[in-house]
Amino acid sequence: MHLRILHRTRYRYHGNIDMAQHMVHLQPANTPSQRVLAHELRIDPEPAARSETTDVFGNERTFFSLQSSHNMLTVEADSLVDTQAPRPLPESPPWRGQTWERVREHFRYRAQAPFDPASEFLFASPYVPRDDAFAAFARPAFKAGRPMLEAARALMERIHTELTYESDSTEVNTPALDALAQGKGVCQDFAHIMLGCLRSLGLPARYVSGYLLTRPPPGKPRLIGADASHAWVSVYVPLPDDATQGGSSGAWFDFDPTNNRCGWGSPGEDYVSLATGRDFSDVSPMRGVIQSGARHTLAVAVTVAPPQEFHAIGGTEGTPSIE
Template sequence: MNHDSSQIREVSHETRYEYDSPAECSQQICILQPQEGPTMAQGLLRKGQRLLDYKLQIQPNPSMVQTSCDSFGNVVHHFEMNYPHDSLSVMSRSQVEVSPMLYNGPLDDLASPSWFALSQSMNYLAGQAAALESQFRFESRHVPILNALRDYSMLDFWPDRPVVQAAYALMQRIHREFTYESGSTSIDTPILTVMDTRKGVCQDFAHVMLGVLRAIGLSARYVSGYMLTDPPPGQPKLMGADASHAWVSLWCGAEIGWVDFDPTNNQLPDTRYVTVAVGRDYADVPPIRGVVHGGGTAKLSVAVTVF
């Protein structure tokens, strides 16, 4: 498939809860609507994205739905069910045009600043406003600043190395040294445990890379979204067999902007990827989160399809 031209991607994402007993009421937020606009097009290596169509279907019908944007520019839907219900289904359907990377040459030919100079340039100076990108420089709920993460950077980040090349090498090393193992972690697994076991899933790999980059003073953000997966040769694509995905976006200076890296798949995201939201870590951009009163134990099922 040609990833050098714009592609139309269609995504369906259904989350369903079946309750043991009727839930009396619930309040939920969901972050499922793909981003678009100028923030998506910054940087030589950053793809652009245009939302062509979006539908959010909630069953049973909610008592209230409100839409807002959070501080990172993500679209957030809030809804309430103020009556008893046995189940909850949230179906998100998107049609998105994804543009290719604007820079397709060898990374070694890209004149990016050194990571050390970039890090130093972002230090706070009295009397000057902090750059907007600096908010992604600090530790967050799932990504603490740790010496172990700083030490892990030392093989790839020497003082004069260009930031894009150094980050690319880090992405490759995480992919090489960590094993993807579904179910090996939960969202609350500490990052040091992931570092010790060298096992996890995409959100763990993203958190590790974020932690290493922030530990040396760089600004990096967590990206949630989807990736098109191709079935084995001769096999049909299975409906609902895809999944949400997570990767990393690194600020590489004003001339280049944000550059995306996918340590799970060892590649720069291209037109196979659809960006939903950005934040400091997973806690800022969960697909769905809320509070349910009653209902007992809930059986959760998730089905995602990307075309």
């Protein structure tokens, strides 16, 4: 599936900003189920300095600084991505025999044990503590001897069924425990809750930021800017030692508790992955500091659609060039 993603962020400041520095995670990732065909990041006003780097989690990010007075900032990421349908969750050996208890034991500290990079996603992070409340919510899904992937799917289904998706019910910095206690939130909250549940049981999981192709209601036109960023969870499952001769190979499997969808590589071909981290704080689309006390208003508009639909609905500039 070919998808174009147009993500526009606009700050209007109530006064002039003298200097600003920003970091953005707005470039889609290249993965086994996703290929970036083109990407363009447009910034207005033109930055005085700009650089692209790769962060510790392997995400592409852009830093830029503004060193002249301005009262508006527009950042527009325009990407063209080719996605593939994910493989279904495996249900045969060796994955089938990998129970959640065996996964937990794999990551329990042992002297001289080989390092598994997924272990960095076991611990508490700024937005996701490890807490008994998470473990208690997860336990009905994690019955003794249950295969890890089956248990993760059951947890995803429980979050989807028992929590209510409600826009504006939380803020970007609402603690995951508060969202769990009130029983409602948005996709970021659902992802943080699932992370907290898994990590509180000693199981590694990471946060995935991205986009989801949404369809307008029947008979209604698609609107430019009406979509939004999305978030879901990747769960790591190592292969049993007898399948790897003592190695530590394994795979990440994606679970979206907001939409109750999962798959090996992504939850679906209508998903676009941006970045992965411990939680939202690692992969915020845009953050920064400004030199001024000016207040501001923020407007974010996201469109995810096949490239040809942009023209049909009056989209702006043509697709970014493919080099």
